[in-house]
Structures are given as structure tokens and as C-alpha cells.
Amino acid sequence: MNGLETTTDDSTDSRADADPQPESAAAGRRPGLALTRFFAELPGLIIVALVLAFLLKTFVIQAFYIPSASMEPTLQVGDRVLVTKLAYLYREPERGEIVVFREEEVGPTTQGNIVGDTVRSFASGLGLIQPLERDFIKRIIGLPGDEVEMRGGVVLINGDPLPESLMSDGGYLAERDLNDFGPVTVEADHYFVMGDNRPNSSDSRFSLGQIDADQLLGRAFVTIWPIDGAGSLPIAEYEE
Incomplete structure (x- = not known):
């Protein structure tokens, strides 16, 4: 009995001593296998990320770069803003909102470099560079059916003064433009837009004309850059 027990214990100890060797070898191989699998899956992950970014940019939200001073003091040159593309799915645009729109009948801006155009499109969607297309950012002043005019720097909507004020008085105007304009009637499904920097804004009073819906x-709806200037862009409230 003692001999059998001794033999059994010895064989058990021998197996116990041998078992860690294959486990140690497998453990050494796992990091290499994981790394190989990661690089094998990386192209697919990149494609999925690009598709998601494209869908997000196209249908939900997009960053835009501010290229001019037409919206000062509200927005400065080089600022980045986020634009929600879902805002008008369930309601109409409102007076006082800051909107981004695209110029009609924009011709091609690049010549056949699909890779370069794609990279630039994604970069512009992140607000890192100016977009390929001609996009503009202004404030909605006139709604469909409104009669819009300017007299002595004051905007009149259907004959009533629009309660706008200078930044120094808590408003959004850089300064008043004393050049008279109108009256004009805003067409159906169109909007009359102006920059907050009235004397230095090309808007619906000039070449841009009324903006089709x-x-x-x-x-x-929000400024994301520079960091110290980040914050919401609320809709201007007017007394009706």
C-alpha cells in the first residue's frame, strides 16, 4: 500500500510539474495572436468608423468653420460651430435663429481627385478646414410672407421695428447699417437672412438674395472652438 501510494503521489507530482509548461507557452503566444488579429480587423474597423462619420455628418450633425467677419460679434473668424441637421424635420425655422445654408448652383470645386475630395470632405465636416462647397452662416430675419425693409439702421418687419440692439446694450449687432433697403416681400418657402455685422455682410439684401428652404x-446651436469661447447659440427672442 505504501509503495502504491508513493508511486501515485510521484506521478501526480510529475504531471503537476509538467502542466505549467504548455500553459506558459500558450500565454507567450496570446499577445502575438491578439496583435495579429487586431491588425487583420483594423481595415474593417476603419471602414465602419468612416461610414458612421459620413452618416453622422450627412444626416445628424456637422461642424463648420467660420471664414468671414459677417457674423461678428456673435461669431469670429476661425470659430467652429456645430450645426444640427434635425432641427427642421418637425418644425419651421424661426426668426432669430443662426442657420447655415448652401449657395444654389455651386459648380465643381475640385477636379477628379476622389481620395483628396473625400479626405477634405471629412476634414471640413469636423470643422478643421473650409468646406469644398460654398456654405454661409447668417441670422434669419424675415419669414415667408414678411415684408422686410431697413430705415435709418432699423429693420422693419411688416412695418414694425424689429427689437434689435447693439452688443454694448446686450444685443447681437456689431453696429447698425444706415443704408436703407426695401421694402421686399419674402417669398413662400424662403427666408430673409442678415449677418450680425450689418455693414460688412453680404446677405439677402445683396447677392445672396432670399434663401430657399x-x-x-x-x-x-453651439460654438465649440476656441475652447474659451465655447457655448450655446440661443435663438434671439423678439417681442411679438
């Missing part, structure tokens, strides 16, 4: 890309 189909040109609207969405509502700018």
Missing part, C-alpha cells in the same frame, strides 16, 4: 443645412 431647400438650401438650409441646419441650425447652428
